Amino acid sequence: MGIEIEDKFDVPEEYAVPDLSGLADVVGPKSYQLVALYYDTPDLRLASRGVTLRRRRGGSDPGWHLKLPKAKGVRQEITHPLTRSTKVVPLELAELVRAYTRGAELQQVAELDTRRSITVLRDGETGLVEVADDRVKGTVYGAEPKVVRWREVEAELLEGGTKSLLTKVGKRLRKAGASPSEAASKLAKLLEPAPLPTAPTIPGTAGETVVAYLASQVQALLSQDPRVRRAEEDAVHQMRVASRRLRSALKAFRTVVLDTDQVQDELRWLGTVLGEARDLEVIRARFAKELATLAPELVTGPIQTRLGSDLHKREQDAYESIKETLSGDRYYLLLNALDELVSTPVLGKAAAKPAQEKLRDIAGVSWGRVTKAYDLAQTIDDLERSELAMHDVRKAAKRARYTAEALQPTIGADMGTLAKLAAGIQEVLGTYQDGVVAQELLAKEAESARQAGEDTFTYGLLIGIERNAADRAHAEFPRVWKETVKAVTKVL
Known part of the structure; x- marks a missing residue:
């Protein structure tokens, strides 16, 4: 797998590649004959999303190539050795585009x-x-094959190069008569897939801002799907965040985009599926870090196995469950619903109002839910019920943060400040909650170890560490809350 950074240019048939000497040592030109077969669904679902799947012969890198959208000018490329069959896509690559093919x-x-x-x-x-x-x-295959001929030039950054050098090369190519290509790839130029439908929103309105944000998060979710299937670092977390941001936005902007309850429920389901593996990944890393800080003589019994490889096995099982979910009809239906949501949303009256006016009000309402949840928590004396109420405060703060982040590009820096303030509340409460959850898990593991006749001394040490961390966060929160409320009044 690699990251492809390149600039593409359209050139006339008589174009002459300019002299590039003076920029670096020049080697070549050297000629190749390349033959590539491209694969897609009959309705070109890959091409419409900027995804390329091909089988290529010739050149220095024959084989199967899957190119996935990543960012402007940058694409993630995954390769697979050349196979004999030209009709069957290797299963590994077919799996990675399921979020687009959907069966x-x-x-x-x-x-x-x-x-x-x-x-x-x-x-x-x-x-x-x-x-x-x-x-x-x-050549485009079909009932009547279509043949098109053209010429183009690509400048691709290699491992030892710099973006500034790539820019200089592009400047010389343009000076010689090349023009930046509007097509993302050769295939896009050949097939000209229909653009994805966009919502008919009015510029400058709340509807335009909200739908654009929703579309960006749908794209973020889709872009993480192949990475999750490959179990790449942080991929589950990023996909889970995208699903949470979508659900939070649909709640916060429910007067702008209507009738989203079912989509919210399905996003909650997806987040739950992703959550098990992510939570195990975090807690395993947390315990490993804590064990590493202890003197060797304080680490007794097979605790590193129980809190390391045993938890890792559970994490791997959770990953398998995720992969199964991401290949199921329920997931595909959710993706279809998200596509429909951003292309043909049901807009409320609030969608037609000016973005600055309406969305700032929504940000204020979102923060109001945080203060209301905290006021309610303060009235509860029972410890267990109080902890649950403070967890609701944390969830409200996270929602307020996501809402403010969604509005920052439109409303301005105030929303960035509000997002940071809400994140501060979320972080302190999260530290406390994480400590409580860690203590519960350690107590269960300690009981299993005790029943197996193992030394449980180190479990007690770790429980003490987690309790101290949770107690510090609990003691710190009133000060953080007071400072945050004061700061928020200046923003809203």
């Missing part, structure tokens, strides 16, 4: 036959930038 069959949709001339800028043996001059013959 639809992958088939050959196009072929690109490219005569490529490669020039490489080098520093000694280190490649810096590769310039590819491509003459392309593209």
